[in-house]
Amino acid sequence: MIQIATSWLLLLPVMFGIGWLASRWDLRLENRMDERERMRQQRSTFKGLSLLLNEQPDQAIETLVKIAQLDPETIELHFSLGNLFRRRGETERAIRVHQHLANRDDLKPRDRDHAAYELGRDFLRAGLLDRAEASLIRVGQGKFAAPAKESLLEMYQIERDWKKAIIAATELETLQGKSHHTEIAQFYCELSQEALLAKDLNGAEHSIQQALHAVPNHTRALILQGDYLMAIGEPAQAIEAWGVVASSHPAYMHLIADRWMLAHAAIGKAEVGLDRLCELLKTQASGELLDLVHKQTVQIRGMQAANAMLSEVMQHSPSLSALSKLAETRLALEEGNGNPEREQELKSILHLLRQRTTSLARYTCGNCGFRARRFYWQCPGCNNWEAYSPRRSEGVAPSGPSM
Template identity: 40%
Template sequence: MDFDLHWLQWLLLGIPIAFAFGWLASRFDLKQLKRDQRDTPKPYFKGLNLLLNEQQDKAIDAFIEAVQQDPQSSDLHFALGNLFRRRGEFERAVRVHEHLLNRADLPAAERQRAQNALAQDFMKAGLFDRAEAAYRALEGTPFDTEARLALLGLYERSRDWKAAADTAAKLERSGTGSFATRIAHHWCEVALDADERGQHAEADDALRRAREVAPHAARPLVLMGQRLARAGRHGEALEAWNELRRRAPAAFLLVATDYAKSAVASGETTAALSALKALHERQPSIDLLHAMAVLDPSPDAVQQRLAAQMRTQPSLAAALDVLDSPPAAWPGETLGALRQAVAKAAKPLQRYRCAACGFEAQHYFWQCPGCLSWDSYPPVRIEEL
């Protein structure tokens, strides 16, 4: 019993003590909050309000005033620099971020952030050599991946394909993602550049690299076959394109006619025609019809294949081929398929388009359903504009 009373006394004594500590902690937090608000320049909050209201010009003026009142605040400088960049005032953005980098008291994390912002300024301004140097300075920092991705875009834009392939390979090794197909494109571009300079051995090596990094990619096989065909090695070109036909039949359509010409040149007409017919049964295409016409140009065979194409997959391209032949050669059902193809192609052009926002509709509207503008629809359809 004595023990319970003793415990109760301590409990009653502890409640007011705990309350006092809580009250003191809340007062401390309130004082700290008031001090922070007092220390933060009022123009900063004014600038934020203007920015939220999309008044960028006035927001910039407010942030400049805030920076003048508190020149040591790096967050204010970043806000001002980003605003300048968004406004296209790249020179002023560069000055703000270079000023940050020149501060000896800037912490390492803030310095890296300023370096990244400066690199973005240079990139947006089109100063690619300075942007490259700025992004390279970020290697090994928390901005490393972001910098490498930016460098990859920079190298692709400036057509520095070897540097792009090297950067993409580093990104893949770092676990950022799969860049195999992209790297294959880079080496294909290297091959094209080498062929233009007459450096055919370098082009061969580049295509080999492209195939090694992305065996599934279609473009190396397309280029390989084209290079072999130009060199008169049509049998080898057919081998490359046959592999392409098996791996990527959709991409094979890009070289179907070249494939047929190489087949004629190498005496493989029958085998090539059989392969194209089999592919056409699975994937009807006007490109395959044109290729088969190279292998079997007899008028009757061409008309039969074209009529079958119009029945199964009417298109404007097939309709043009029909119109190139005399009407007497058209089978009876071809005229109906021809009308179907034209109607299908014309349907998207029979719409009305709002001049204010581009909203399209089959019916005419006096008020646009998209932007609610009045009288914004020209009273003519798209194909008549």
């Protein structure tokens, strides 16, 4: 039988205690090193944020990249870094960061959706629309589903793919719980307009009905309905459709005044059509409608009638545009009367008025203030639909870009 010395038995607990103390010491050293590393990363992060706040983005990016390289698990930092690259216009670097995240298999579904969304935004910023669509479609039904769908809707409008835009807007209504009927009606109007240009009358009629279903008595849809009825040889019905615009949305009548008169001429009622437009001038005289009514009045009733009409407008709705047209009309009446001094006087007045009226802002977006000389259903500045007032502005032009 093996005999074990009592001293060895006493040494066993001592050796076990020394081993335990050594392991605890190693653990404390490791924790201290981890703490030092965390402190170093925090200091580097704060340094990067400080550089950003001090408008030193290049040095900030360099610092944040080093942190991301040292700790690949800093997912939020990767997202922040990618977004920073995109805001600076460095889309290639942003794509690399977000693509790296999107391809990681160890990410949670929410982070993977986030990466796919950010990558789609990168591709959209870079103009790679097909790759942007593929990435945004990968986003699931979580927090980033609605933002991804909004980006898809933005992209489809850039591509003028109105059918996909309608689908995206409809899905977005479900996700957000708010109406996108105005945009959907406008998308159908775009399809209708394309169909009319292509002589696809059945397609045009279908899209118009869908637009009116989305927004009953929608102004643009009614205008296009009149265009469709004129295209199939039904001017009386076209007048009926445009009559709804004249009654419910008279500020938009300048968009169809010429076609309104053509439809009335086609049924032999040009005078009736002109009378209705003249009646509208009592409330709509400060826009293009006045120019169109003046032209039609000269053609149908003569210069004297145009002069009388403008004199009446100046009584109830005085404006520089009306005054300019009145000077133009009186100059035409004066020519050939043997009074060169009067002609020269009217020419000088007309020249000054035209200089003033042509420099005025025409239509102004109520959302971003973008100004333009023609009317747009979708603002070229902010891309919002139906943001333009149908009335031309006069006086001091408001602040904002123009074209």
